[in-house]
Amino acid sequence: MTTRKPAASAKSRTGAKSAGKAVDFPIVESVGYQIRATHRALQRVLLLKIEPYGITLGMWYFLRALWHEDGLTQRELSNRAGTMEPTTLSAILIMEKRGLVRRVRDKADRRKWHIHLTARGRTLKARLIPLARGVVDMAVQNLSPEEVARLLEGLAEVQKSLHASLGRLDKTSAKAAE
Amino acid sequence: MTTRKPAASAKSRTGAKSAGKAVDFPIVESVGYQIRATHRALQRVLLLKIEPYGITLGMWYFLRALWHEDGLTQRELSNRAGTMEPTTLSAILIMEKRGLVRRVRDKADRRKWHIHLTARGRTLKARLIPLARGVVDMAVQNLSPEEVARLLEGLAEVQKSLHASLGRLDKTSAKAAE
DNA sequence: CGATAATACTTAGCTTGCTAAGCGAACCGC
DNA sequence: GCGGTTCGCTTAGCAAGCTAAGTATTATCG
Numbered sequence: 464m465t466t467r468k469p470a471a472s473a474k475s476r477t478g479a480k481s482a483g484k485a486v487d488f489p490i491v492e493s494v495g496y497q498i499r500a501t502h503r504a505l506q507r508v509l510l511l512k513i514e515p516y517g518i519t520l521g522m523w524y525f526l527r528a529l530w531h532e533d534g535l536t537q538r539e540l541s542n543r544a545g546t547m548e549p550t551t552l553s554a555i556l557i558m559e560k561r562g563l564v565r566r567v568r569d570k571a572d573r574r575k576w577h578i579h580l581t582a583r584g585r586t587l588k589a590r591l592i593p594l595a596r597g598v599v600d601m602a603v604q605n606l607s608p609e610e611v612a613r614l615l616e617g618l619a620e621v622q623k624s625l626h627a628s629l630g631r632l633d634k635t636s637a638k639a640a641e
Numbered sequence: 642m643t644t645r646k647p648a649a650s651a652k653s654r655t656g657a658k659s660a661g662k663a664v665d666f667p668i669v670e671s672v673g674y675q676i677r678a679t680h681r682a683l684q685r686v687l688l689l690k691i692e693p694y695g696i697t698l699g700m701w702y703f704l705r706a707l708w709h710e711d712g713l714t715q716r717e718l719s720n721r722a723g724t725m726e727p728t729t730l731s732a733i734l735i736m737e738k739r740g741l742v743r744r745v746r747d748k749a750d751r752r753k754w755h756i757h758l759t760a761r762g763r764t765l766k767a768r769l770i771p772l773a774r775g776v777v778d779m780a781v782q783n784l785s786p787e788e789v790a791r792l793l794e795g796l797a798e799v800q801k802s803l804h805a806s807l808g809r810l811d812k813t814s815a816k817a818a819e
Numbered sequence: 820c821g822a823t824a825a826t827a828c829t830t831a832g833c834t835t836g837c838t839a840a841g842c843g844a845a846c847c848g849c
Numbered sequence: 850g851c852g853g854t855t856c857g858c859t860t861a862g863c864a865a866g867c868t869a870a871g872t873a874t875t876a877t878c879g
Contacts, residue, residue: 494683494780494792495687495776495777496723499684499702499723500796500800501676501799501800502676502680504799504803505673505676505803506677507837508807519865520864521864536827538827545677546866547866547868548827548828549828549830549867550866550867552828573873573875574826575826575874576827595673599672599673601802602799602802604802605801610795613788613792614795614799617792618675618676618679620781621683622675624779625679625683625685625779625780629682629689698834699835714857716856716857716858724835725837726858727838727859727860727861728836731835731836732835750845752844752845753857753858
């Protein structure tokens, strides 16, 4: 039962950067690997904290968005949470079933649904936001505020490059751009 | 069809840090949100690069581990890749089906299986490692080597804190710890 | 006005990852 | 030397996310 932790003990950075000449690319030094590992560790801890309240990770970022701005449409929610529409939809349906949100059709444009928090959904904010903040604070406890800021900037830069690259790849394969 | 990108345009950092007094916790400033977004962007780009070779993300970290050290057992592979055994198993079975690896039972301990690359699996290394390195290099192109090192250190610190916290949480709920 | 295009959501089906629980092989203590 | 425990893998089933391809509804243009 022993709760295994697959960690990786990220040591030995900046070591043999170009030592292995051709095809050696130590996994532990890879930004990709570390991002993935950090993401999963964070998910795991957050889930442990929020699941006692009946909230899953799948709902989390949508609730965050709704607490900040109620009545969003599904597309707006997708954009806020950074997910595709089908992902958003299934999360909404589950949240609706659990009585956290209500779907209301737009009067003017009947294609749209507005997602509104119920009283129950709204109430959770006061409990869960501090809890989430606690997780993040714990996660960065050994970093100074400047280091955290640099970490966020680094991540933002990486995302910018990746999105730019994605744009290029899309255009290449689409070909019929405009 | 338009290949939507849910981005998020991470602007406005360091803005209203402690403005919202109590329960305002801007999602964009959260390390958790940014880690998740970066992870997904990275995955997407990597997938686009490797799928022409018939490799999926599910196989990727296992191949990485095997290229570095062939003949690992499933548990060893799980530890190297940072996944749980069932995840490892299903990836192995798929890779076996695609002719990338072979499973060989341990003579001495018949519980164990050793996973060996086939010639086909081994050959891919020379093509895919440079490709992956290209993705990572592209992703960090706007960061100096020092900034990349700091990013990795930051991620490692965050993971360390998270794993420590996980250990505590486990012990709490297990209670019967020796 | 009517045909066509665009928009907003939905459905179907897949992938990657997990936990919980099972099964056979090896080990350990008496 | 065999009964219980541990170990390594397996099975079952679920969660979160995606793409591709629908279905309605609204907007647009001749």
